[in-house]
Amino acid sequence: MHDTVNHDELSELLPWYVNETLDRSERTRVELHLEQCAECRDSVDLLLDVRRAVRSGSPAPLVPQPAAERLLAALDRRDRGASRRAWPWVALAATVAAVAIAVTWQVVPRPANSPVLYETLTSTVPDRSINYVLEVRFEHDAPAETRLAFFESLGASEVATRVENLVYRVALGLGPVSLSQLEEYAENIESRPEIAAARFVAVQLPVE
Amino acid sequence: MGGSPGTSQVAGQDSEDLALLEGIAAGDREALTELYARYHARLFRFVYRLTRSHTAAEELVNDIMLATWRSAGTFRGDSKPSTWIFGIAYRQALKRMSRKRLSIASYLDVDRLPDGDTRSFEQEDWVQQGIGSLPPTQRLAVELVFYLGLSYDEVATVTDCPVNTVKTRMFHARRKLKEQLQASAVAADSQ
Numbered sequence: 001m002h003d004t005v006n007h008d009e010l011s012e013l014l015p016w017y018v019n020e021t022l023d024r025s026e027r028t029r030v031e032l033h034l035e036q037c038a039e040c041r042d043s044v045d046l047l048l049d050v051r052r053a054v055r056s057g058s059p060a061p062l063v064p065q066p067a068a069e070r071l072l073a074a075l076d077r078r079d080r081g082a083s084r085r086a087w088p089w090v091a092l093a094a095t096v097a098a099v100a101i102a103v104t105w106q107v108v109p110r111p112a113n114s115p116v117l118y119e120t121l122t123s124t125v126p127d128r129s130i131n132y133v134l135e136v137r138f139e140h141d142a143p144a145e146t147r148l149a150f151f152e153s154l155g156a157s158e159v160a161t162r163v164e165n166l167v168y169r170v171a172l173g174l175g176p177v178s179l180s181q182l183e184e185y186a187e188n189i190e191s192r193p194e195i196a197a198a199r200f201v202a203v204q205l206p207v208e
Numbered sequence: 209m210g211g212s213p214g215t216s217q218v219a220g221q222d223s224e225d226l227a228l229l230e231g232i233a234a235g236d237r238e239a240l241t242e243l244y245a246r247y248h249a250r251l252f253r254f255v256y257r258l259t260r261s262h263t264a265a266e267e268l269v270n271d272i273m274l275a276t277w278r279s280a281g282t283f284r285g286d287s288k289p290s291t292w293i294f295g296i297a298y299r300q301a302l303k304r305m306s307r308k309r310l311s312i313a314s315y316l317d318v319d320r321l322p323d324g325d326t327r328s329f330e331q332e333d334w335v336q337q338g339i340g341s342l343p344p345t346q347r348l349a350v351e352l353v354f355y356l357g358l359s360y361d362e363v364a365t366v367t368d369c370p371v372n373t374v375k376t377r378m379f380h381a382r383r384k385l386k387e388q389l390q391a392s393a394v395a396a397d398s399q
Binding site: 011012013014015016018019020021022043046047049050051052053054055067068070071072074075 | 237240241244245266270273274277335336339350351353354355357358359360362375376378379382385386389
């Protein structure tokens with residue numbers, strides 16, 4: 001049994017009861033109400049499912065390092081029509097920032113059967129010769145055999161170094177490659193079962 | 209650019225962000241670059257969830273930063289700088305979602321599920337699809353509440369809506385998801 005006014009008011013608070021941002025008095029009121037309202041308990045169950053889906057159902061994306069030069073270029077395009085003022089120090093700062101920012105793909109949790117992992121390279125990687133580095137990060141409970149299989153799968157030109165516990169960087173030794181060649185190589189890496197067993201994979205692209 | 213951000217009781221990270229917004233309001237591109245570096249990953253992850261495209265997410269982050277550049281002078285310190293910036297992100301995302309309905313891919317991570325918990329997996333799959341099918345304002349509200357973990361006051365600030373509107377959106381989102389759950393259960397039973 002519960003009164004309708006109280007129910008309507010407290011029912012609307014349930015999303016924030018679930019995300020734990022209610023203050024203490026609101027939380028107490030909701031909890032007292034839940035003791036007597038089966039409908040709201042069902043709603044809490046549903047919202048917990050939603051929270052779980054939102055949090056765990058989506059892998060963190062490959063997050064590129066910020067490319068300030070593109071932002072500043074966009075700003076330049078926007079400003080070009082409005083002003084022709086010359087700010088040499090701004091251009092210098094932009095250049096320095098552009099050079100200083102390594103084009104590094106951060107580590108991402110990989111879902112099973114994930115879509116092509118390196119698809120975004122097409123939009124952000126310049127077609128130039130650089131030394132590509134593959135970063136592989138294993139789950140904390142990855143069996144030793146999995147890691148061993150990974151190392152045994154490396155080619156002669158792929159040199160792995162340990163960065164920290166369970167994290168390895170592999171210099172791919174590709175030499176000068178075109179973007180399309182890099183994509184093809186990345187797809188080949190992706191298809192290796194030893195790599196697929198790792199939870200985190202990323203390609204790092206240090207600036208020349 | 210014009211005006212100057214107001215001052216408020218902000219500390220630590222917030223005060224640094226505030227200083228950057230002040231710089232941006234004064235036309236300092238280095239301040240914009242610094243703010244961009246600080247927020248890039250957070251914004252990228254947030255908008256990527258909505259776009260499912262790295263290219264679109266990067267474009268959106270740039271749009272957010274350009275909008276920040278344009279409007280930094282209007283920041284009055286009524287909220288935390290991060291809340292204000294995510295308000296811009298919300299509006300940019302909503303604009304894009306309204307222009308082109310974004311589909312949501314199922315990115316379930318079966319490795320995280322307990323062994324044999326197929327029902328939970330299917331349930332989560334269904335919930336993901338349900339969230340993806342919500343209208344943009346409801347979908348964004350769900351993301352703000354459960355991905356960013358914002359309070360209803362914060363969601364109201366970010367979305368520039370009254371708290372009651374925020375609560376109503378979440379209520380309707382919940383009702384739609386519940387209806388879809390019931391429909392999917394009926395469909396599963398009939399198979």
